[in-house]
Amino acid sequence: MSERTNEQWVADLHGAPGVQAQALEDLRMRLQRSILYYLSHERSDLASRSSQELSQMADDLAQDATLRVMENLSTFRGDSRFTTWANKIAVRLAISELRRVRHKDFSLDDMTADGDLQIENTTVSALNGTTPPDPERATERAEVLQKIDQALSEVLTPRQYQALVAIAMRDIPMDVVAEQMGSNRNALYKLLHDARRKLRLYLESQDLPIDYMLELFH
Amino acid sequence: MSTNPAMQRLVDFLCGSTSSDEIIDMDCNMCCEQLACLAEQVAAGARLADLRPDLEAHFHTWPDSAEEFYALVAILRAEASGTLQE
Structure with missing residues (x-):
């Protein structure tokens, strides 16, 4: 996976169809790895889940997070690394979803x-x-x-x-x-x-x- | 001397510090770049208490927000150490 600068990430994600598709896939894979790390290393409450289950959860969450990043791409200023910013969005989304599932019976x-x-x-x-x-x-x-x-x-x-x-x-x-x-x-x-x-x-x-x-x- | 945890949390919440509008805005913004920058610095070894004591106090009162911030820090550290690599 190629390393991009902040400017390259933004340009590629706004790029021509072929360039954009590759950037989106790179971003999705990157977020999937981050989320999977979080689910498998930082969440003791998910320890009983199989690696396949965790991987599927990470896939789904990474897909949603990629969409969320794209929706907010115009707000990225470049103060942090682009990937940190994208990870922040992914983590918040993942944790929110886990909370929603854990408390689904709460009223x-x-x-x-x-x-x-x-x-x-x-x-x-x-x-x-x-x-x-x-x-x-x-x-x-x-x-x-x-x-x-x-x-x-x-x-x-x-x-x-x-x-x-x-x-x-x-x-x-x-x-x-x-x-x-x-x-x-x-x-x-x-x-x-x-x-x-x-x-x-x-x-x-x-x-x-x-x-x-x-x-x-x- | 121990206390019922729920009541302890309520008392702590009532007595806890009040966050500024700036901190609340940062926390409520899913895409806040300032928090991303702070997470990078903490992941690199800085202490949040030195960088932004007001944010650390906010995290003490609002554990949900702390959970999200330190999850990002953990990912950044794993990334830096090569743990995230395939």
């Missing part, structure tokens, strides 16, 4: 304010993990958690609540939550930023400054 509708955290019905030791802290501190934590729970349901909109619980507590990826909300990552950042600001203001009004909470829970 935001399950994230309701009614009993989602169940703090009031949960024992202090369960809330605090396997090693119980001293009783005084455990009680203090439980009281703070109850105030946080109260804040979540009182201060946030249902949409903010769903997003916050899904992302901050359930570890659901942003892409998955954004897709279910019919939104995008940027809008989700703003939604969560506003939710966090409202919660922090509320908690501070309850004499629960950030420094105190950090100290209490670490």
Whole structure:
């Protein structure tokens, strides 16, 4: 496979049909190798997959990534290497797809304010993990958690609540939550930023400054 | 002293640093070349904390974004070491 400069990549991908077809194939193969490396070396959750399965996944993802690169080719300025930029697009696309598959059964509708955290019905030791802290501190934590729970349901909109619980507590990826909300990552950042600001203001009004909470829970 | 992981994450999230609009724009742009440049530098041995401490703080609050960035770094390192070659 020939090595191209950034300028050659862009020129060839815009080139005459024969030149363009070769550049597209070179790009697709390059992205396939990168994705296959990522799937087979960096993803322990895929360790049970056969090399054939991983190779097929990498093929499909590389095809999609090549199309995505072409759609955005006009935005490439040449600050990074072209192949790094293309790999960035491929990696993001691959990881997003893996997240989507892993969380295919997740539903935001399950994230309701009614009993989602169940703090009031949960024992202090369960809330605090396997090693119980001293009783005084455990009680203090439980009281703070109850105030946080109260804040979540009182201060946030249902949409903010769903997003916050899904992302901050359930570890659901942003892409998955954004897709279910019919939104995008940027809008989700703003939604969560506003939710966090409202919660922090509320908690501070309850004499629960950030420094105190950090100290209490670490 | 351990804490329920979900509650710990929520507290960390509430107490975490707030990212600038610039960082959020970088992160949201699938085709962000600035992140590609930073990944090249980190893959070559630079520390992200030295290059962009604000981005590193952002990654601490948003692990999805960190996962994507360091996956790219891993690929670049493999490429540089010849591991990606057929």
